[in-house]
Amino acid sequence: MELLNQVTQFVISGLATGAIYALIGLSFAIIFNSTGIINFAQGEFVMLGGVLTIFCINALQLPLLAAICAAVAGTTVIGLLFERLAIRPLKNATPLALIIITIGASILIRGVVMLLWGKDTQALPAFSGNDPISIAGATLLPQHLWIFGVTILVIVGCRLFFHHTISGKAMRACSFNPRAANLVGVSVGRMVLFSFVISAAVGSLAGVIIAPLTMTAYDVGVMLGLKGFCAAIMGGMGSGLGTVLGGLILGTLESLGAGLISSGYKDAIAFFILLLILFIRPQGLFKKGETERV
Amino acid sequence: MRKLITTALALFALLCLSTVAFAAPPIKIGGLFAVTGPASFLGEPERNTAQMVVDEINKAGGVKGRKIELITYDTSGDATKAVQLVNKLIKNDKVVAIIGPSTTGDSMAIVPVVERAGIPLISCAAGSKITEPVKKWVFKTAQNDGLAAARIYEQLRKERKTKVAILSVSDGFGSSGREQLKAQAKAYGIQIISDDTYGPKDTDMTAQLAKIRGSQAQAVICWGTNPGPAVVARNAKQLGLKIPLYMSHGVSSKKFIELAGDAAEGIRLPSGKVLVADLLPKSDRQKGSLLAFIKDYQNHYRAEGDHFGGHAWDAVMLLKGAIERGGDTPAGIRNALEATRNFAGIGGVFNFSPRDHAGLTKDAFTLVEVRKKDWVLVK
Numbered sequence: 097m098e099l100l101n102q103v104t105q106f107v108i109s110g111l112a113t114g115a116i117y118a119l120i121g122l123s124f125a126i127i128f129n130s131t132g133i134i135n136f137a138q139g140e141f142v143m144l145g146g147v148l149t150i151f152c153i154n155a156l157q158l159p160l161l162a163a164i165c166a167a168v169a170g171t172t173v174i175g176l177l178f179e180r181l182a183i184r185p186l187k188n189a190t191p192l193a194l195i196i197i198t199i200g201a202s203i204l205i206r207g208v209v210m211l212l213w214g215k216d217t218q219a220l221p222a223f224s225g226n227d228p229i230s231i232a233g234a235t236l237l238p239q240h241l242w243i244f245g246v247t248i249l250v251i252v253g254c255r256l257f258f259h260h261t262i263s264g265k266a267m268r269a270c271s272f273n274p275r276a277a278n279l280v281g282v283s284v285g286r287m288v289l290f291s292f293v294i295s296a297a298v299g300s301l302a303g304v305i306i307a308p309l310t311m312t313a314y315d316v317g318v319m320l321g322l323k324g325f326c327a328a329i330m331g332g333m334g335s336g337l338g339t340v341l342g343g344l345i346l347g348t349l350e351s352l353g354a355g356l357i358s359s360g361y362k363d364a365i366a367f368f369i370l371l372l373i374l375f376i377r378p379q380g381l382f383k384k385g386e387t388e389r390v
Numbered sequence: 391m392r393k394l395i396t397t398a399l400a401l402f403a404l405l406c407l408s409t410v411a412f413a414a415p416p417i418k419i420g421g422l423f424a425v426t427g428p429a430s431f432l433g434e435p436e437r438n439t440a441q442m443v444v445d446e447i448n449k450a451g452g453v454k455g456r457k458i459e460l461i462t463y464d465t466s467g468d469a470t471k472a473v474q475l476v477n478k479l480i481k482n483d484k485v486v487a488i489i490g491p492s493t494t495g496d497s498m499a500i501v502p503v504v505e506r507a508g509i510p511l512i513s514c515a516a517g518s519k520i521t522e523p524v525k526k527w528v529f530k531t532a533q534n535d536g537l538a539a540a541r542i543y544e545q546l547r548k549e550r551k552t553k554v555a556i557l558s559v560s561d562g563f564g565s566s567g568r569e570q571l572k573a574q575a576k577a578y579g580i581q582i583i584s585d586d587t588y589g590p591k592d593t594d595m596t597a598q599l600a601k602i603r604g605s606q607a608q609a610v611i612c613w614g615t616n617p618g619p620a621v622v623a624r625n626a627k628q629l630g631l632k633i634p635l636y637m638s639h640g641v642s643s644k645k646f647i648e649l650a651g652d653a654a655e656g657i658r659l660p661s662g663k664v665l666v667a668d669l670l671p672k673s674d675r676q677k678g679s680l681l682a683f684i685k686d687y688q689n690h691y692r693a694e695g696d697h698f699g700g701h702a703w704d705a706v707m708l709l710k711g712a713i714e715r716g717g718d719t720p721a722g723i724r725n726a727l728e729a730t731r732n733f734a735g736i737g738g739v740f741n742f743s744p745r746d747h748a749g750l751t752k753d754a755f756t757l758v759e760v761r762k763k764d765w766v767l768v769k
Contacts, residue, residue, distance in 0.1 A: 098604045105629070109596040116593075215430045217617040219649050226652060228628045234600075235628050309624075310593030311617045311649055315428070319591040355597035359586045360560060 105234035114347020120324025123299040130267040130291035137202035139321020145303025146312030175296025220307040332380015420479035421462035422490035429467035439699035469499035489705040514701035521747040531704035541660040543578035555584035555607035559614030567613035615640040620649035627653040660755040662697035700736030
């Protein structure tokens with residue numbers, strides 16, 4: 097019975113962590129889906145969400161909701177500037193060059209945040225208290241429900257946007273074949289800009305809702321970004337359910353691994369899975385071959 | 391004519407040399423601190439404090455009339471960089487003694503270098519292995535983590551708790567603490583029934599804690615530095631863990647209470663005395679140094695002095711004493727350092743000897759508990 101309780105706790109904790117990975121994975125996939133770039137500054141967008149919210153609350157004395165909006169807006173502007181100043185000016189750059197630029201940007205953002213707000217870890221107050229909720233012998237914090245809720249909203253939003261709006265379809269078209277998309281009148285540049293804006297917004301939102309749980313500092317983006325990337329790879333870099341499932345599976349396996357096998361192997365498990373998938377199913381766990389028509 | 395010029399030049403050269411001798415060049419001391427990087431919470435207050443203390447010594451006329459010049463470099467907590475920088479300090483800057491580095495990893499990396507060069511080093515890191523076994527030129531001011539482990543075990547024995555669970559961070563600090571906890575358990579009649587770790591960047595430790603909750607443990611000892619332990623505290627509260635939670639001295643600053651919030655209530659930890667200087671009885675020998683240090687730091691940096699800064703305070707003051715007694719050569723400083731007795735500093739009362747280059751006993755730690763977002767002494 098005790099073991100059953102424990103396993104329930106492992107799974108529920110894992111799902112909660114997995115939802116965080118999923119959300120970050122989604123923001124990776126959004127950019128990849130319209131540009132083919134893997135944006136390694138994604139973790140920094142997540143970090144910015146949390147750090148800016150805390151800044152707005154402490155220094156500007158804004159109420160929580162306003163602070164969150166300001167932080168997400170702020171990060172979105174940074175995403176926009178990033179695309180305008182670092183990605184756009186490079187005509188015909190190879191994906192590799194672009195990826196290296198995103199790595200550079202991530203180091204730059206981290207450095208600037210460290211200089212502006214210091215190196216200390218900071219915590220955001222939980223949105224709706226810290227009283228644990230018990231579910232089937234396991235406990236969960238109200239903040240976890242926020243994470244689940246926001247993740248679901250973002251998935252639904254992405255789905256609607258990418259499959260049922262002109263802009264979303266245009267963005268997907270760009271990812272499949274930018275040249276062809278251009279020929280039929282899609283402004284590829286604008287779609288790339290869109291994707292950076294949306295993914296910065298999603299990433300920072302993720303950062304905001306996880307900050308009360310995991311706390312935040314200038315360097316939290318690295319690990320979160322990596323795990324989110326893992327989730328996106330598992331989902332085959334799709335912007336939908338695949339990535340979310342990838343994140344949830346990753347979180348659950350990590351948690352089960354830490355609880356049942358040894359906590360020392362937690363990160364090793366994540367990266368082992370990542371490598372395994374890259375070897376066996378580079379197209380992701382849930383993706384069929386590249387036959388989709390747009 | 392040529393002879394005249396040569397003589398003039400020789401005279402001039404002599405004059406130059408003698409002026410140098412008259413002006414008494416400053417005594418050069420090196421400082422290696424992890425001011426940036428993951429260990430910056432150690433390195434920054436250490437560098438600040440070292441600079442503050444050196445400035446004060448110089449303002450008061452220096453050591454035996456000679457100024458001290460502190461040359462500090464930032465290791466970023468990177469052992470490779472630490473080795474490069476220590477070579478620079480020894481070869482280019484020609485320092486006579488070095489304080490720092492901030493982390494055990496950095497310290498261990500430069501130990502062979504200072505040993506070979508014969509330059510006294512006063513490390514500000516906590517790992518016991520820095521001075522065990524004793525190395526001729528290496529001293530340290532940070533309390534050994536073994537002493538903190540002993541302090542926790544002593545309390546557990548007092549409360550007749552014999553089964554503990556350990557949860558340590560998987561970095562140098564955590565694994566060293568874990569070794570100490572395991573090594574000393576037997577002496578205190580304690581049985582470690584669960585031994586888990588977490589990654590320094592982990593954000594959820596419920597899996598490990600759920601496992602501990604299901605065990606027979608009567609207390610949990612978590613060994614790490616912020617922010618991990620704050621997450622552990624929050625997760626423990628989330629899981630409704632009923633047994634007492636002990637932390638290491640690695641989180642003994644107000645920052646921990648701030649991060650853990652309500653979940654910090656009731657948590658106990660061994661701490662250097664800086665944190666509770668005003669609560670200490672008047673009879674405590676360190677009280678004078680402690681209050682002076684806290685006041686100074688407050689005046690200089692508008693922040694509370696912590697024990698990390700304290701380690702640097704101790705290192706500089708120990709050096710000052712050693713130079714006063716042993717002269718300004720590396721060998722003289724080393725011998726005088728080794729002969730230091732009863733120096734009541736920030737970290738504790740130091741007694742160095744040829745067999746002990748760490749110099750502290752477990753009295754350097756006091757056990758504190760978090761109550762109403764502040765520290766109280768555990769009797």
